[in-house]
Amino acid sequence: MGCSNGLTGFLNLLTFLLSLPIIALGAYLAKTHDSTCMRFLQYPIIVIGVFMLLMSLAGMIGAWCDKKFLLLIYLFFMFILIVLLFCFTIFAFVVTNSGAGSAVSGKGYKEYRLGDYSNWLQKRVDNPSTWEKIRSCIQDSKVCSDLGKKYTTETDFNKASLTPLESGCCKPPTACGYKFVTPIEWTGTNSTADADCGTWKNTPQEWCLGCNSCRAGVLQNVKSNWRRVAIGNIIVLVFLVIVYSCGCCAYRNNKRYDKGYA
Structure with a gap:
């Protein structure tokens, strides 16, 4: 197994571990709160947590077990996630550009x-x-x-x-x-x-x-929060691009490995 495979699997293991408390938080909100406010929050939290869990599982299995199909699916959804996150970051800066007390x-x-x-x-x-x-x-x-x-x-x-x-x-x-x-x-x-x-x-x-x-x-609260989220998204984007690059290297390594034994 190449270095890029090992690094991709390790990074996705961290993401997998992070998704578990996120899902637990969503389940906790669903079980202990019945207000409109909490219902408004709990479902997005659970969806994000489950998506992270499935993505990280696909990345780990694809990288560590040399499953090209899973790794390809992982890279496809990772690319979509990066594009969506980039678009949302730009959008957040644009719509929060005006307004102040x-x-x-x-x-x-x-x-x-x-x-x-x-x-x-x-x-x-x-x-x-x-x-x-x-x-x-x-x-x-x-x-x-x-x-x-x-x-x-x-x-x-x-x-x-x-x-x-x-x-x-x-x-x-x-x-x-x-x-x-x-x-x-x-x-x-x-x-x-x-x-x-x-x-x-x-x-x-x-x-x-x-x-x-x-x-x-x-809206002032939204503006302040979205600005903080947008700045955090930039950091997350850098991390995702690194993980995506490692995943691409792992996929190419698997293809070369298969050709060598063809």
Whole structure:
């Protein structure tokens, strides 16, 4: 067995071992959580884990047992994975290129506007079915109720560095002119300064979860996460290209070995 065969098998053994906790995590979420948010996460996790397991098995058996057919299938799907990962990385950088929080005078936090983000992202959160799932996730996380426990005075709240979700989903926009009672309770009359002013409610589980500012806060989180994922994808792509190159060498070695004994 050539060096490239051994290296390909070893790298896929590492991938195989990595896929097991990923599948276990998906199974754990499926068994212990029944919320919309967790259901939204568990199936992609299981699919990714099973795909990694099958790919790594094909790579190990093909490389270590000189199974050319399995190795060829492995290389085919590995090439598709590399192309898809490359396209997604470019796409992630493009759609997250715009949008940022705006500083508020006298406040430690920023506020977010839906129109600042790419049209593609805006259409995703404007879809009622998609937004209902996201809204359920925010409610399950208790972002707003926890915020109400963090800050007891207006001074502390104004100095706070709120997360995009806390700023966009838990309080009315500053332009509305509401008066602070608690971070999740405000008084005043509806203003037309912002379209979200009439959407805000003091009612628990309502607050500003239906506001455009909440959608913008979600997109800011998406932007930050996708940027981190895109950077991580670059590292993964380098690793996959190395593994793919070793696999190609292993496949060529197997063909030369077969010809030598033909």
